[in-house]
Amino acid sequence: MSGLRVYSTSVTGSREIKSQQSEVTRILDGKRIQYQLVDISQDNALRDEMRALAGNPKATPPQIVNGDQYCGVTTSLIPPPGL
Template sequence: SDVLSVRSPFGAPPRVPITLPLPPDFQIKSQQSEVTRILDGKNIKYELVDISQDNALREEMRAKAGNPKAIPPQIVNGDHYCGDYELFVEAVEQNTLQEFLKLA
């Protein structure tokens, strides 16, 4: 026959790694959980604001972030915009969370 069959030594077909992007809402929940876990661990008080059901709150978050497409989590201290999830994680890694949160 002219058909070439490729098999691994164990008889199973070779596997190609695939990437499955997480749905946006799963990624958001995961990032929110990470932020709250870190804040809880450092005994930093915070308020969670659910923007999912309120367009006005969503627009306010985006205005504070200065990005019309910003998605949560966005961190704000009063009227002071601190940053997004990536900047939060960077601040944690660099041990500058107090400055990032405008608490220092």
């Protein structure tokens, strides 16, 4: 696969995950960066793919990948509250 992909989920009970997903897409949209949103809740193979690319069997969304290169933990893009 090529291009920037954001692995996310449309099914979560976690407010933190929902908030992080919204923040990542807001930043990318604001900078007019094109990306593909990959909903891992639709297929377990997508979740496994995300975790393999992240190198972490317990990785949770959102995760960002450029091509087949993992771009790191998304929290590095999100400033702590109050900053």
